[in-house]
Amino acid sequence: MSDPVDLSAYLANSFLPAASEALPTLPLPDESHVAGWRSWRPDGPVTPAELAERMPQAAFAIEAGMAKSPAYRAAILSADASAIPSNPTLPEGMLDFSVQADFAGHLPVVGTDDRNLFEWMFRTLGARCEPVPISPQVHALLITGLIAPGRITATREAWDAGELRDDPAVAGVAGVDQWNTAMPLLDKADPTRFRDRLLIVHDDVYAGLEAIDLDPPLDPVTWLEKSRIIRHHHEFAHYATRRLFQNMRLNLHDEIIADSMGFMAAFGRFDSTLFLRAMGIEPDRVPVSEARAWTYVQGLTEPDVLEACRLTIDAARNTEAWLELMPGLSPPQVLQSLARTSLPEIAGPDAIEILTATLES
Helix, strand or coil, rough: CCCCCCCCHHCCCCCCCCHHHCCCCCCCCCCCCHHHHHHCCEEEEEEEEHHHHCHHHHCCCCCCCHHHHHHHHHHHHCCHHHHHCCCCCCCCCCCEEECCCCCCCEEEEEEEEHHHHHHHHHHHHHHCHHHHCCCCCCCCCEEEEECCHHHHHHHHHHHCCCCCCCCCCCCCCCCCCCCHHHHHHHHHCCCCCEEEEEEEECCCHHHHHCHHHHHCCCHHHHHHHHHHHHHHHHHHHHHHHHHHCCCCCCCCCHHHHHHHHHHHHHHHCCCCCHHHHHCCCCCCCCCCCCCHHHCCCCCCCCCHHHHHHHHHHHHHHHHHHHHHHHHCCCCHHHHHHHHHHHHHHCCCCCCCHHHHHHHHC
């Protein structure tokens, strides 16, 4: 069993100092992996088998320890195509592939309305074939660092053909004349040269909440469309903090930021009551076992979970009040202000003044 996470470390603002810097020109240019996804196929339906051809992780069975097996390591880490299962057992059904845009750049997105297919992608691609539990309230996952063996092979072939000797990552570096010395330098210079960032999505209502149970209720078709908008902007907010502020965490601070972006896009405002309900957070109570909040408080002791949830209640309410006082802020401004401010600060009595001051610095 791992050691408990220290509450002070959990509450520290890991977006600093990067979030204190001025934002670059937006939208950001695409990361290099996006071009490979664009050239793979046009937006549209894709089968699990076709996805597994591009991402061979999906060809392996979901079993405890699979990622440490010799075949998996050879196929994925060493890009040995002969180690990929030749007749994998894959789920039936169809997926939907697209390359979608936001101010942090484009991302490949693979979606489905089939919960079983979503969980298959979650485990094979997001959890390296581990049979991890998945909360029923989780309907999306931004996967980073997903090794792309095909691009490793293609880059090595280009290296062997002498096509990369002028690449800035290796040009003029002494002793770099073999692939095994060039690859780490190429990898360090471009974190998506050999790795993908991929968003997988279950096309369902936000946090599993039914339209009739909302306040006020919505019709099911409208709520599903609003949920799609929330999910897109929520996940791209995580991508934005990763690219702009060099961090993305399973943390309640991150979730306030991401849901602020999603709710504003869908409703034009941040609804703290809806946010807290979706998280399963109530005053002075430990969340029930199936609550979405547990995904974001992993490792905290029960008393620390209570404190983190207390802060989140106050922070959500203060965020709603601040945004109501600040109409017209752009999504990047909101993202940066909330990232510049720690969860305890957003929860504090001076939150509105602190958040407003971030817009002036």
